[in-house]
Amino acid sequence: MMLELRDVSVARGGVPVLDGVGLVLGPGEAMVLRGPNGSGKTTLLRAVSGLQPVLAGEVSGAERVAYSGHADGLKANLSVAENLAFWAAAFGTRGIEAAMEAYALAPLSDRWAGNLSAGQKRRLGLARMLVTGRPVWVLDEPTVSLDAASVALFAAAVRGHLGAGGAALIATHIDLGLSEARVLDVAAHRAMAPLPGSDEAFL
Numbered sequence: 001m002m003l004e005l006r007d008v009s010v011a012r013g014g015v016p017v018l019d020g021v022g023l024v025l026g027p028g029e030a031m032v033l034r035g036p037n038g039s040g041k042t043t044l045l046r047a048v049s050g051l052q053p054v055l056a057g058e059v060s061g062a063e064r065v066a067y068s069g070h071a072d073g074l075k076a077n078l079s080v081a082e083n084l085a086f087w088a089a090a091f092g093t094r095g096i097e098a099a100m101e102a103y104a105l106a107p108l109s110d111r112w113a114g115n116l117s118a119g120q121k122r123r124l125g126l127a128r129m130l131v132t133g134r135p136v137w138v139l140d141e142p143t144v145s146l147d148a149a150s151v152a153l154f155a156a157a158v159r160g161h162l163g164a165g166g167a168a169l170i171a172t173h174i175d176l177g178l179s180e181a182r183v184l185d186v187a188a189h190r191a192m193a194p195l196p197g198s199d200e201a202f203l
């Protein structure tokens with residue numbers, strides 16, 4: 001088992017958004033999170049990654065997670081290669097070549113990250129996953145700003161990661177072409193809102 005959620009509830013801004021979420025990801029397995037805007041995917045992924053506490057339930061494997069959120073977390077005044085080298089050092093891994101190659105970053109190697117286009121920044125942010133050495137990738141809308149060719153690079157990187165025994169949990173609104181991924185629709189776990197007119201003063 002790489003990642004397991006048991007009966008997890010999460011809240012955002014003090015308001016419960018999801019209840020009773022359970023999932024298990026083993027080596028080589030991927031799961032896609034679906035659900036309408038505001039349904040709680042980001043909140044759940046942050047809790048899975050240990051960035052916020054769960055309201056109830058348990059998460060096992062958060063220490064194995066590399067998280068990629070909406071912000072790319074780039075160092076604007078470092079080059080592309082320097083950003084990857086920085087993260088490799090931070091995670092205690094070696095070598096950035098595989099990450100550079102997976103996202104076709106070699107031609108951009110010496111460019112400042114701050115000067116990259118939105119899609120190029122996203123490619124660099126996703127390449128970071130490869131240098132973390134972490135086996136569980138948790139990715140929140142990874143394909144925002146990516147063109148079709150870059151989406152294909154991303155899908156190939158995820159496939160390679162799964163093939164090497166890793167796992168991935170991905171919130172996305174688009175079809176990534178990862179037919180092997182299971183799907184979890186978080187709408188089924190929406191936390192129960194109080195019914196209109198059920199103010200306890202009237203009960």
Ligand SMILES: Nc1ncnc2c1ncn2[C@@H]1O[C@H](COP(=O)(O)OP(=O)(O)OP(=O)(O)O)[C@@H](O)[C@H]1O
Pocket residue numbers: 012013014017035036037038039040041042043044
């Ligand atoms: N800082 C905050 N304080 C209060 N409520 C918040 C805060 N951030 C998000 N929310 C609310 O929490 C709910 C869940 O948001 P979340 O970002 O997890 O949804 P999502 O499924 O990822 O949405 P999307 O598909 O639009 O990215 C939404 O109703 C959102 O408005």
